[in-house]
Amino acid sequence: MDAAIAQLIAGVSLGSILLLAALGLSLTFGQMGVINNAHGEFMMAGAYTSYCVAQVIPDPTWALWISLPVGFLVGGLLGLVLEVALIQRMRLRPLDTLLATFGVALVLQQLAKDIFGPQPVYAQAPGWLSGPVEILGQSVPATRVFIFFLAIFAVAALYAVLRLTPLGRQIRAAMQNRDLAEASGISTRGVDHVTFFLGSGIAGLAGVAATLMDAISFNLGTGKIVDAFLVVVAGGVGQLKGAIIAAFGLGLLQAGIEYSTSTSLAKVLVFLAVVVFLQVRPQGLVALRTRSLA
């Protein structure tokens, strides 16, 4: 029983980490149909941001609180630059963007290696985050609890933006039917910029969170991007609700299989499960309802 509860918590925690990584990707993928291979490198940029902030601010608690918004900004600005410089020039050529953003990812990784060196660097976590907290009789790393709440916060904030602001209405309109949105006087170009900024910003935020658990290294993004894609395609492209269900579903599935078999096998079986699921339901968990003809 104890083990089941411990794995339940591990699964939920893994789900929240997956969600944070996939949230921004889901947004940009859904809005523009662009597969951004550099999404993982925006996370890497967020992680290195928290290292840089830690160099300037010696107190780890303050460093973390400041890293979160700064990481968001750094990720967002990188995304904006990528969108303006490259992606908007490749509209309707999704395969080209796939390759171009992959190239950008390699460039960013090399940049990180040149600036910070090939060995991982380290930013100290605040004292109140190093150590366990008691949940349901289980001791859970405080960092995992923190990341869980950060993911919830990011989802809530994104939901609020999409549902409650005029900007969110425009984003949703462009997502559902770009031509009609344009005909209604919405600058879809402008909406694209903002969407990409938001999505990449969340990647930066996820990167800051990742430093609490992983190495800050140039290949931080490569490890995360595959899982993030898995969540996005399983959840249904551009669907916040789908991404949330898929992230927690995959997290619990991984934790469950991993406990009863082995880590390597769990990864394989989770992949297999997603592939089989997509055979049955290619549009993902939640399908985008659209009136567009495309």
Place this chain on the structure above:
Amino acid sequence: MFALLEKKSIVAVLSLAALALSLTACGASVDEISAEPTGDTSAADIAGAASCVDTSGSSVKIGFVNSLSGTMAISEKTVSNSLTMAAEEINAAGGVLGKQLEIVQEDGASEPTIFAEKAEKLISSDCVAAVFGGWTSASRKAMLPVFEEKKSLLFYPVQYEGLEASPNIFYTGATTNQQILPGMDYLKSIGVTKLFLVGSDYVFPRTANKEIVAYSGANGIEIVGEEYAPLGHTDFATIVNKLKSSGADAVFNTLNGDSNVAFFKEYNNAGLKAADMPVISVSIAEEEVGGIGVENIVGQLTAWNYYQTVESADNEKFVAAFKAKYGASSVTSDPMEAAYTSLYLWKLMVEKAGSFEVAAIQAAADGVEFNAPEGKVVVNGENHHIAKTAYIGEIREDGLIYAIWTSDGAIEPDPFLTNYPWAAGLTES
């Protein structure tokens, strides 16, 4: 930028062409040997090709093959650095048999097949007297047939999983009875009876763990868990959960690379302590400690044959020279020291043989001694490994590793564990 790109693509095309050529050449020579009854002559031809080493001038060429690009570059660059330093020291002291060493550096690019190609190139077209380098077991295994066929010599400087002994390779890193078994001896001596194994999912951890399981069976240690994570895995919640509920006294860690960072952060954040359940690692050296964060790993154990803190005049000289050449913040680690030592051992073998000939060196190798930074090492002429001292180290607040247990003198290499009855029947996984 464009010129650079073009150059790169030219290089790519050329290396493809070279690959194709070497493949056809390979095929041809195989055909010759198998088709013609005069197979002996072609073997002699190959041997003739190997002895194209030019020792007539005032210098002699040696080859270094290390990954200077790709994922292994992080580690292998440091080996290349210490090899270069050793060569410069030897040259400054008058060279080998009065000849200056001329280095030909090749990039193995973290690809075993490239290692094999570069080794071939170093032997056949650069005509080097010996080759130094390689890191992963895959790279060594890819190069092994090249050196055996060309009757040339490779000096391999990294600890590995044992169960190998080629007449054409000298292994200057530890084999398992010089690193892993001392680690187990130490755990046994502090009263560990329940052990948990964590490793990355590839050859070295799986082979090492087979030996650990066999050792444990013979020494009354119970293995309460054996978990593997794919290379690059970063979520250790489940493995740490299993660890916590296993009731283990200690953990034997053969994880590799960034996984170590995630593992130790999780271990620490889950409230586990080195004092209660120590983790002994065989792939964390001085360089890795910084990335993991000292406070996440302080008090944990490592098993190696060298630390920067080893107290000896030879090591002080080595560390000082290294810092003078590569910066005060650089650290020295076990594979770097083993590489440095390997070049000196080759020098001593050549001087003992009085010749750069491979056969003469092989004949002279047995018993060659060197006062290495790690302590005195002795070459075993039979299995081409070297006797090394084992040190169990503890990671301290300053990020360095200090020996807390030292083996009783240098341990004779036993790559096939023939002196351990419990190891009968062990094979590589």
